[in-house]
Amino acid sequence: MPGRAGWQVEKMKIDRYGIALACEGMGDCLYAIPVIRKLHAATRSTRVYDIFTKQPDLFQSCPYVDRVYPFADGPLIQDYYRNNKLIQLFDLKKFEHWAMDTTDFISLPTGMGQLSFREKQLEYFPTEPDAAETFDVVLNTSRTWPSRSWPIEHWQRLADELAARGLSVAVVGKDVSSSSDALRKQSLPLQGCRNLVNALSLDQTYYTIAKCRLFVSNQNGLSVLAGATDVEMIVLDMSIEWSKRAMYRQENPLHKFELVKGDCQIYCCSSDVCPEPSHKGQFKCVPGYDRVRGAVFRKLGLPG
Template sequence: MAERIGVYLTCEGLGDCLFAIPVLKSLLKNWGEPITLDIFTHHPDLFRNCPYVKTASPIGDGTALQLYASSRKVIKMFDTEWCHHQKIDTFDFMSIPLRLGTLDFDEKQLEYFPLEADQAENFDVVLNTSQTWITRSWPHEYWQSLADRILEQGHSVAVIGKDSYSQADRLMKTSRPLAGCTDLTNRQSIDQAFHTINRCRLFVSGQNGLSVLAGATDAEIVVLGSSIAWSHRAIYRQGNPMHRITYATGHCDSYCGASGQCRKNGSREQFDCVPGYVAVEQAVMARLSAWQSLRS
């Protein structure tokens, strides 16, 4: 009979939870004897259709976990007491404490398993205008200018995202609509957001949970690189962290995450790690031009 193991996934972020899925898969494969996994997480819906997990429960007040721990084994995942998460790649940070070592590219393949049937519309371009930390946000007027440029090319554009308050970060995270674009902000479940991205020709986002979710699709992606170097949150698919993806970056590649302590660009009071408008527009137009060439 397989041993029941409880996994206490402490991270609050959607992206970090998605990054945990390939590690859970590796844990099952490398445990040494048959096991089943019961996960306790801030995002149980992400795991309810995951084939690597038997049950998914909210962390809540910890009562369910305490009851579980009284009779079964519990392991911690994303344990910031072991090593500060700003110092090591997310996959390594999750896998090394579990004695799985560093996973290879194929093992880091991102996967997502939606429960809801696909009800999404088709759009050429899908944008996520997420505003979070100042070092991981793009000015809203830049997003509007980019949308206007894409619309001028005759492409259909939708904006997705969901406003939420992060208890861990004490921060309100928002996604604002854009003029001329279909507004899907705060109107979709995570499954329908997944289907929307999966249907589009190009997805453009900052470094956040939806950019990681996009990595579980085969969409073309442009990620606005910022205070987290792309290699620390690489979107692994097809055994390649650069498969159909462009990272539009600023002028600093330090992995600091020190949003209130970093040197600023004095001319615009914008952090050096946040990409400028031109870099992002060029990356987006290059991806769209390549797609149009394939169509013709």
């Protein structure tokens, strides 16, 4: 038997575990952070965590993990499998992702159950100092599937109306190719606005969103990033039920938040063709211009 000193060493032993975060999208990875935070809090005296992720930049300064690896580092992941010390997050074989609250979808397979509203608070950990400019309104014109994209002519019209009232407007976003979706995701610049598309790091995008009066976006990764700030925001909710992607800032999914939706409740997620025959090919989940304009003007306190 070990002596008392040896017993103390055994008691203090720290095991290294791996986290395999299989999702590709930035928003889903951000939703995983509260789950990892709870894992870390529950086991900090006995474990440290390495993470394998397709979004390693999100975790470089995350205090809940020790080392960050690209998800493609397969041999390292296999080492954890052999030692039975790998925690798999975002397992599409367990539940239907589109039909559940994203944080619960990630946390339930870990055995921790559902997280409370307080535990679901999003976080982001920038590494760069704040060098962002301040704007009245920041827009993200992200274009993906037809069922999750607002027409560019609507974005331009909205920007024109805001600029005509003397407000400064910037457009943020990044063009990316998604291998899992086989989709080119684009954020288009707008005339008369400060074009910051593909011009900012993620940290500076975060700061730019955090400092504006109002952020307006489709339901996407940048809207989730905005949930890690305290900014006033409007999200154009289209083909995914908003409660499944809720952001519990101040333990409240509607804190400084307004959702604007069209007139369809099917929630087809990411369709290229509208599945409802009576719509005759039109995605009625996409809100009309006047509905979005009204929400934006109310948030900014502008006369209609």
